[in-house]
Amino acid sequence: MGVTSQVEYNDNLFLEPSGGSSDVLFRLLPWMDVAHGGHRHSATLSYRPSYTWYRKNPELDQAGHEAELEVAADLSRRVDLLFNTRLERSEEGTSDQQPVEGTSRLPVTNLSSSLTVHRKTGRDEFFDVTCTGRSLDYDSRSVSEDSREAEGEVALRTMAGDHRAAILEGRYAKGWYDTSASYRQGWASLEVEQTVSAIKRLFGKVDVSTYTSDGRTDYLTVNPYAGLAGEWPHGRYDLGAGVLIRDEEGGDTTCEFSLVGTAEIEKTWPRGSLTASLETGHDEDYIDFDTPGFTTYATGLVTGSYLPARGWSLDGQCEVRGDDYQENRPAKEDRRDVTLTLTVGGQRQIRKWGVVRLEGSHRVRRSTLNDQEYDENSIILTLNVYTR
Numbered sequence: 001m002g003v004t005s006q007v008e009y010n011d012n013l014f015l016e017p018s019g020g021s022s023d024v025l026f027r028l029l030p031w032m033d034v035a036h037g038g039h040r041h042s043a044t045l046s047y048r049p050s051y052t053w054y055r056k057n058p059e060l061d062q063a064g065h066e067a068e069l070e071v072a073a074d075l076s077r078r079v080d081l082l083f084n085t086r087l088e089r090s091e092e093g094t095s096d097q098q099p100v101e102g103t104s105r106l107p108v109t110n111l112s113s114s115l116t117v118h119r120k121t122g123r124d125e126f127f128d129v130t131c132t133g134r135s136l137d138y139d140s141r142s143v144s145e146d147s148r149e150a151e152g153e154v155a156l157r158t159m160a161g162d163h164r165a166a167i168l169e170g171r172y173a174k175g176w177y178d179t180s181a182s183y184r185q186g187w188a189s190l191e192v193e194q195t196v197s198a199i200k201r202l203f204g205k206v207d208v209s210t211y212t213s214d215g216r217t218d219y220l221t222v223n224p225y226a227g228l229a230g231e232w233p234h235g236r237y238d239l240g241a242g243v244l245i246r247d248e249e250g251g252d253t254t255c256e257f258s259l260v261g262t263a264e265i266e267k268t269w270p271r272g273s274l275t276a277s278l279e280t281g282h283d284e285d286y287i288d289f290d291t292p293g294f295t296t297y298a299t300g301l302v303t304g305s306y307l308p309a310r311g312w313s314l315d316g317q318c319e320v321r322g323d324d325y326q327e328n329r330p331a332k333e334d335r336r337d338v339t340l341t342l343t344v345g346g347q348r349q350i351r352k353w354g355v356v357r358l359e360g361s362h363r364v365r366r367s368t369l370n371d372q373e374y375d376e377n378s379i380i381l382t383l384n385v386y387t388r
Contacts, residue, residue: 131153
């Protein structure tokens with residue numbers, strides 16, 4: 001249990017392309033974590049209410065909530081169950097999801113729940129079933145639409161001998177917008193992998209996705225690729241290359257190079273650490289109507305930390321992300337974004353009862369659409385007090 005208080009200066013509150021509005025924000029965030037564990041089950045509950053005051057925009061003052069419940073249980077020797085539900089009421093555009101269309105700072109409530117049943121069918125073999133529901137509820141003053149999405153997913157891994165495996169995955173989602181048309185998404189994947197050593201494996205994979213909606217152009221994508229996964233000193237990698245074929249209804253069929261996967265390397269010293277990672281692939285997210293939808297992305301991330309003295313710590317992070325959105329809404333343009341986020345901070349442990357932290361960040365996005373660009377700088381002073 002504890003209480004966090006913050007003071008933030010932000011020079012572009014609404015992520016405007018130019019002439020951004022600045023403000024000073026004050027936040028109070030009590031927090032509580034409760035955990036319970038047994039021989040065959042565990043449960044964790046966390047709750048973080050908050051209140052935010054704006055110095056120049058008092059009409060945006062608002063209360064927020066963040067609550068999460070996670071329950072895990074062993075139903076039998078081979079069957080596990082995992083349930084998670086999360087409720088977040090925050091300022092629009094400030095959640096963990098990357099803001100694509102700017103921010104209004106009006107309240108938005110994000111509720112998501114998932115239930116997974118995992119059945120181990122053999123050594124390195126399993127069968128998973130997952131059901132997920134999500135909802136986005138915006139303030140009545142927001143121009144964004146409320147939406148709902150229901151999703152079902154299955155995953156199967158089976159072995160063919162000691163060194164060869166096949167993984168089959170499938171997912172289907174249906175979404176509803178408040179006033180616009182609903183949509184349907186399907187995705188399937190077949191992967192075959194061959195172990196070549198204790199730390200390396202070859203794989204070949206085919207991903208297929210479909211999208212159908214009355215409000216956007218329907219499309220089909222096929223993405224076959226092959227690659228290598230394994231470990232190297234202080235890191236790991238899982239990278240494949242192939243082609244992405246995209247067929248849009250009433251449009252041309254396109255074929256382009258595709259790179260999918262992740263790579264990470266980490267170096268540690270007695271007083272610090274440095275981690276660099278790369279992630280690239282394709283993503284589809286339609287629950288928020290303002291999101292362009294299908295994107296080919298690449299993200300590079302470097303993080304570091306250093307302990308200059310007892311009770312002191314310094315850290316930094318630099319992330320560069322590129323997105324190539326293939327818009328399928330009428331009268332909307334394709335767009336390419338490059339977003340840079342740089343964060344540096346330092347904190348001081350105050351005996352056993354608290355931590356004080358000062359953090360500065362710079363975020364900039366450049367886009368082929370001028371009205372989607374912004375520069376944002378912020379400084380946050382935080383005091384975290386542990387009451388238990």
